[in-house]
Amino acid sequence: MSRNKKYDIGAVESRWQREWEKAKLYFPSVEKAKKPFYNLWMFPYPSAEGLHAGHAFSSTGSDIYGRFMRMQGKDVFQPIGYDSFGIHSENFALKIGEHPQTMLARTIKNYERQLRSLGHGYDWTRTVTTSEPDYYKWTQWLFIELFKAGLSYRAKASVNWCPSCKTVLADEQVVSGSCERCQTVVETRELEQWFFRITEYGERLLANLDKIDWPERIKAAQRNWIGKSEGMLVEFKIDGSDAEIEVFTTRPDTLNAVTFLATSKLYQEGEREKAGRFSGKYAIDPLSGRKLPIWDTNYVAPDYGTGVIMGVPAHDERDMEFAKKYGLDIVKKEPDKSLWQKIEKEGWGKPHINYHLRDWLISRQRYWGPPIPMIYCEKCEKEGKGERAEMPGWYAADEKDLPVKLPFVEDYQPRGTGVSPLASDPNFYQVTCPGCGGQARRETDVSDTFLDSSWYFLRYPSTRSARSGQLPFDPEITKKWLPVNLYFGGAEHAVLHLMYARFITMFLDDIKKVGFEEPFPRFFAHGLMIKNGAKMSKSRGNVVNPDQYVEKYGADAFRLYLMFIGPMDGSPDFRDTGMEGMRRFTERVWRLFSQYSDVVLVEEKDSREVLNKMHQTIKKVTEDIQSFRYNTAIAAMMEFVNLLYDKTEANIKRAHGGIRCAEWDEALKTLALLLAPFAPHLAEEAWVEVLGQKFSVHLEPWPKYNPAFLGV
Incomplete structure (x- = not known):
């Protein structure tokens, strides 16, 4: 080939994408695979704005x-x-005045x-x-299975x-008292709703965290959300009444210092200043017989224990603050561990x-979601009949009638009345x-x-199974490919999607539909990309659209830059000036392949130096990919390229008569192989068109380093 062949980014990238698809490079036989590896990126909401740089960052890391x-x-x-059902899609469709079905x-x-x-190998x-x-x-079948199981x-x-x-x-969708989706302050209403008994799986969800390879911060978030507390339920008699009030405490040993009881009747999430009012009632301390005032407060959470706590100012800062504000007694006594047994x-x-x-x-x-496949009969409820004795009047839809199709409703505007547009x-x-x-x-x-996304990973391998219409996932295919080998996604889903997927998988294991409890034994949580030092948002006008960069610089330069600007689990800062630098690097790499493929290393020390650096780079890049340190892997390849350029200046001798320098040839082939995961199009073009190797570089074995060459 011509030594000065121009690298036409658009033509090269589109050509190889076509060739990969034509060769079915990324379409494994799920039935015949000998060494299955299920590599999964957390699927996106297909918003109307399209893919942004955060998606490109995380999906490239997975790819x-x-x-x-x-x-x-x-x-x-x-x-x-595509996670296409749900409020996110429906809200945007409402905003632009389009039906979600046509919009999607x-x-x-x-x-x-x-x-x-982007050149991803999907x-x-x-x-x-x-x-x-x-x-x-x-998804409806899954709901019915949970209903049949009493969950x-x-x-x-x-x-x-x-x-x-x-x-x-x-x-889980309420953050600091506001909707996690739209940040509106959340209200409380009394409504009849459907629930899943995830609490029955609380202990298993907690215990299994020790068995999975997840970032500690994600495990900690789940542990905190499950919130296991060991303590005692203590009963206090109401003064002048036969009634009792039950209190949960993790510190029974401080019963000797209790001076009041605090209820959650005035609870306000996020309220910093402690406030309350005396209920007019007293409880009797079972230990001392003293009368303890019962206060309704704003700082006791209704979902903690029974919603009532012991006020022990001497051993709790919040209780102390409250007691001082309202002039309540403060009893200073040392904790007595024997009280656990005495109570x-x-x-x-x-x-x-x-x-x-x-x-x-x-x-x-709402409208845009799977209809809940349940049927209510008023007559059967009155007669005490139903599919489950404790829920008279309710029946699951027959499986042969699934799906219960979502009808096309023109006016799908949410009513706000507590009922769906349906x-x-x-x-x-x-x-x-x-x-x-x-x-x-x-x-x-x-x-x-989140029910839709709680099982999607099970469906993927079976989508083209002969039994895909009769089963949600083929048992044999599922046994071969599941659980997922590596799950790649955002930390923001720690107590939503990830918790729900674990619960649903445990349930499916219990009813013998799968043979494992944990869907994602290994999970990598990527960081959040920012732009010029600030979080990306539409209001700031700094959301990065990958299209403009792929068109201008090419997918490979864009991929390399996204991976180079910081660690995958950090907060990389996207800057346009950095893209220019990565374009220069890719151009430099292409020149090395296209103009210097026939360099002959004359001096033995040069050959030794190239081989040393090559094996050091193989070791470094291999270990860095294994631990998701992509930025330092790219830096190592940059150093290798710099060394090779140094040798082109020192060895201007060219190969003649088809005789090539073995060490130089090996160095260039190794560079192409190491680049392949990061810059797949450039690596393929160099491998096939410059180095004359057979298609495809992506089917070649990964290079191995020789420890003998690791010395300086």
Whole structure:
């Protein structure tokens, strides 16, 4: 080839993307794979704004690892899909005045175009879209299985209500008293809702954290959310009454210093100044017989224990602050450990384990989601009949009738009345009772979007299975590919998606649908990208669209820059000036391949130096990829390129008559192989068109270092 062949970025990248797809390079046979490796990136919400640099940052980090494992000889399965149901999609559709169904057809197409342009090695034949009936059929099946197992129930409860989203929220979706989606202050309402008994799995969810390879900060977030506390339930008699008030405490040894009881009746999340009012009632201290005033306060959380605590100012800062403010007694006594036994022996209380975790509120009063597959019959309820004795009147839809399809509703605006827009469509909700054959009514709420994403990883390998219409996931394929080998995603999902996926997988293991408890034995949590020192946001106008950079600099330069600007688990700062520097590096690499492929190393010391550096670089890049230190891996390759350029200046002799320098040839081939996961198009072009090797560099074995060459 010409020594000065121009590198046409657009033509080269689109060509190799076509060739990879034509050769089915990234489409493993899920049935025949000998060394399966399931590499999964947390699938995105297909928002109308399209892919942003944060998506590109995390998806590229995942793709690099998948490419690396493929070169390690693994049959890598790397699928992609879209978390397309839910409030995020519906809210944007409302904002632009378009139906979510038509909007998503367009936005998903755009997402696919953008992801393809980055050169990711996805298996495009096995995508999933959560809003497609062939997917949510099985989300509904999952709901029914939970109902049959007694883990799904409907109850009236005090729930979180977002007045902006006009729907209830799970506890996990409320952050500092506000909706995690729109930041509106959350209200409390009494409503009948559907729940999943995730609390029955609290101890297993907690214990299993010690068995999985996750970042400690993610484990800590889950431990804190589960919030296991060991203590006692202590009963205090109400003065002048036969009634009692039960208190949970982790410090029974401080019963000798209690001076008041505090309730949660005035609780306000995030309230800093302690405040309260005397209830007018007293409790009797079982130890001393003293009368203890009962105060309604704003600092005791209603979901902690019984919602009532012992006020022990001498041993608790919050109680001390409250006692001083209202002039309450302060008794200073040393804790007495013997009180643990005394309380139980005297019958004043009993040991108890408390959890912060609450049952998962699953129903939503919105339109864009899977209809909850339940049917209510008023007649059967009156007669005490139903599928479950404790829930008369309620029946699950028959599996043969799934999916319960979401009808096309023109006016899908949330009502804010506590019911879904589906409640205005009699064609949807009027059905025959499965029990008595009389008139019945479908549930009109839809399920939380986190149910959609709680099992999607199980569906991917089975999407083209012969039994995909009869089963949510093929047992044999699932046994081969699951659990996921590496899950790559954001830390912001620590107590939402990740907790729910673990719960659902444990449940599926219990009912013998899968053979493992943990879906993601290894999880890597990437950091949050910023722009010019500030968090990216539409209000700041600093959201980075990958399209403009891929078009101007090419996917490889963009990928390399995203990985170079900081550690994957940090907060890399995107700056346009850095892109220029990475373009110069890729151009320099191409010149090295295209203009200096026939250099002959004349001096033995030069050959030795090149080989030393080559093996050091192999070792460094290999170890850095294994630990996701992509930035330092790229820095090592830059050093290697610099050394090779130094040798081109010292050795201007060129090969003649087809005789090539073996050491130089090996160095360039190694460079192409090391670059392949990071800059897949450039590496392929150099491998095939310059070095004359067979297609494809991505199917070549990863280079191994020789310890003999690691010395300086």
